[in-house]
Amino acid sequence: MTSSNVTAATRFIEVGRQRYAYRRFGDGPGLPLLCLQHFTGTLDNWDPAVADPLARGREIVLFENAGIGRSTGTVPTTVAGMAQHAFAFLDALKIDRCDVLGYSLGGMIAQQMALDRPTVFRRMMLVGTAPRGGEDIMHLEKPTLQVPLTDPTLRGYAVLGKIFFTPTESSQAAAGAFIERLMERAQDREPASGPAVAQAQIAAFREWESYTGERFGALTAIRQPTLVVNGVQDEMIPVRNSYWLSENLANAVLLTYPDSGHGSLFQFHESFTRQATEFLASKSAAAPY
């Protein structure tokens, strides 16, 4: 059983003096699916309940960007810099075309990559993310985020259970199940991100909030069929950013989930993986599936 993020070996590939950690597992008729991770997340933060079902129809490639986990180098302070690392990684693996699941920060990197190299992606999934020029992106100083982030009784993944989920009983139950799944992987784990990673990524969010020219104008250049997903109670990257994505991308379906926040894909993993599988299986030039 290697088609699971609980057991898949972490691999390494070198590009010049840079080493990238990654995992690659699953098979099927689909194009490879590149998975780009959230703020401070490592390879270990890919919920097996999301990654494993997707790996049943295609190879999935979990990428650890520079300066995260066992990838060497420095975390870039711009999304554009992170996109350059992702290209170096794909080129080293000789993947010139794939699908992409960009979650949170990873969704911004995916948008940047689609602009920089329009042929790289066939279909895109942008979950819990924002366009350039979006608002209220990861303002950890907000009380709704600062309280759980500085709560001394919350350690490790318990913080994610608060900031990725809502306070309702149902969402908190889903949070508990999510945390248990993340802890299933017992060996070959990545080192957790420290404050330097967070600081550089926050700088990238601030830069991503800025824009010149027409707001959201760059999105018109992204023509890929796209599935935009978010929870309606997301406090980390509020859902209005997903509305802007779906309104300004030429070819995007929007799916939002109730009773859920930034981690809606983990909370509703059965629905999300079913929807994602159907979206990725479509051969249409249009996003609706």
Add this chain to the structure above:
Amino acid sequence: MTSSNVTAATRFIEVGRQRYAYRRFGDGPGLPLLCLQHFTGTLDNWDPAVADPLARGREIVLFENAGIGRSTGTVPTTVAGMAQHAFAFLDALKIDRCDVLGYSLGGMIAQQMALDRPTVFRRMMLVGTAPRGGEDIMHLEKPTLQVPLTDPTLRGYAVLGKIFFTPTESSQAAAGAFIERLMERAQDREPASGPAVAQAQIAAFREWESYTGERFGALTAIRQPTLVVNGVQDEMIPVRNSYWLSENLANAVLLTYPDSGHGSLFQFHESFTRQATEFLASKSAAAPY
């Protein structure tokens, strides 16, 4: 072949001195699906590409409200009045529990019915509609609507091709196919709605835009799993009304379509009927499917 809105006979049922026209066809394991129609629409305005696939898994019941087509009586000037007619109709058919597809005006009636009698619906689909207190609901005086509505070169269904779809080549091609499908029904057609119908329904929209107390507060009383659908370019009932629905209903998934307006379900009928079928097939107490 009676499981099609092209050929299904129009039936009639009487409640006191009121007669309702309706069509009822299809079969399968699902609960009956009550279909509530849009502004000025008759039974003939149900696109067979939407109605027929849904009738393959359940009986669908197309309802003609009072004063429309061959239903007798006067068109109520409030959504609440229209909901009372729908209850009288369901009671006469001895349907005490069903699913509902409420489109546009029909989506408002569905919400009112769920508030008035919470047990009547198991699952709800609200397409191209708005909550009480919504904005910019069917303001036909807006230039974007007034121009096609008063264009002397547009007759009959050609007007729908402009106001239900967007000006893009792809959306206008979908409009042409939609109009052809509506014209497939050759016999037993309903008389088209006149100005008196429109005037009364517009009054109902104006009343629906008003609210007292907390805006959207009444939505919290609707607990049914709900699927909210709209096109991001809807000029008749803009998509922000669908955002408000999905944000304020406790248990609603939102699905939006690109490149489409008020008639997104007709433009993307293959996707819509697949999504609707999966949504209705779910036995979950939660909306995600």
